[in-house]
Amino acid sequence: MDVQTTAKVVVLHVATEKDRQATRVNKKKVDNRLLFGYGGHWYVPGERDQEVEMEQGEEVINTPDVEIQERGDIYFFYRPKVNTEEPHSSHDVQKLYIVLRPQSGETSTQLKQQEKEPPATTQAIQEEEEEVNIEKNLLLRLIIMGRKSLPDPAKRSRPFWGFVELVTTKIQDVKDALKEEEYDTKTRGHRHKPAARALGEGVYRILRHNNKSKKMHTHLVYKLEFPSEQADDQPQEDLNVEREASFVIQIKNPIQAKKQAGGQFSGLQRKKKATFPAHLQGQFGQLSYHAADPPDFLNYEGCEFLLISASDEIQEELGLEIQEDASCSDLVDTFGETASADALFRGIWV
Known part of the structure; x- marks a missing residue:
């Protein structure tokens, strides 16, 4: 791939x-x-x-205003609601997950947090950071979308909130997060949380866009390899997972935890918010949001961001021709025993 x-x-x-x-x-x-x-x-x-x-x-960019910051694979999963074994629409979905697997970029080495709850001081945080060579070693980011879908391409001014749930170098950590679970409650008795289902697989890019008419911003763009264009796309359509799409991505300042105008979302609780090292936190200044530049922001659990739909025609919007490879499924090879692939290959609700 x-x-x-x-x-x-x-x-x-x-x-x-x-x-x-x-x-x-x-x-x-x-x-x-x-x-x-x-x-x-x-x-x-x-x-x-x-x-x-x-x-x-070969990958081609037809405009000098766009620079590739990061390349990699992208996987989409959805989890049905508790005790829902046969979902039929987006109303039966509990969570939409995105997994990013960076494989190359402007720099081969990225920094990630080493533990889930960083120490209290900035100096200690820096000491607990871990370097990962994404060209040689595995790095996985598990993301949860707050609205249980991607932004609607027809509503380009409406931001969708999401956050990084898990950053790991171990495949098993992501498998554990996606697997089914049985538990008991005092009020509702025995409960079954179904395993996540594979929804889509493709390639992604994080781009720096130096548009002369706008402030520098970053895009998350992707192009699906599975399901194929010949398959149905019932769950993909319901959850706004288009065959290709471009989103402006903005990282939320964890220190300025102001509620979005109009009450669109309240964000994570303070103890779950990301604690960025000084060199990343300093880029916000007094701003509430910053471009995903560098993409290392996404290597910290609790990193909150906004996705704003920009286009479903990447080449027309950004001059980028993304070459996909649908010869085999890395998602199935990696997560096959954990997540059902019927929605991935057949495009049907399962």
Whole structure:
């Protein structure tokens, strides 16, 4: 599922100034290199322009305003409500989960918290941080969406709140969070919490967007590989999990815990909020929100964020062509015995 992002460069043609003037010039980015296109060819600018031969599976950005901060795999799960064995609609859903598995980015090493409840002082927090090389080692972020769905693409001004429930380097930790559970209560007796069901699998990117007309912001974009386009998409449609989508993502300042205007959400309790190290907390200043730059913000349990629907056409909006690989399912290989995959492959409620 890894996406190859390195272009093979071969000298095929030396462009003249006359060629440049006679032909419309296009621009795009490949692996953070700005390329110029004219005469049906793409070139690296320089004294002797080198034509770039684009390889299959290569990722292309057609605008210099967009930079890729992080690449990885994305998995979607839903959990039915307690004692609901056969859900039929979103009304039967208790939680919507997102799992992000970063695999590469602007830097190969990211920082994550080492324990669930950080010590009281900033100095101690920094000492308890752990470095993870995401290109060599596993890192998983388990996210819960507060409204039990993704934002509606038709309502682009309405933010949806979510938070990071778990950050781990162990697959079993996520499996434990998704598995079924039996328990007893004094008032309602025996209760059964069904296991989560796999809903979608694909690839994601976190992007830095330096739009001239707006303040710098970040996007979380994804493109599904499963279910296939030929399958039904009943649960995906009900939970607003489109085949591809782009969201503006904003990280909430845990210190300024003001309630969103209009009472849209109250956020996590104080003891469950993230405690960011000084170099991340300092980026907020007096602001209530900050772009997900760097993505390391998401490596701290209790990190709260807003997703605002931007588009369901990534290439049209951001000039990014994401190459997916539907040859096999990493989700099933990783979580298959924990989460039913009928919704993933058949697009039906289970």
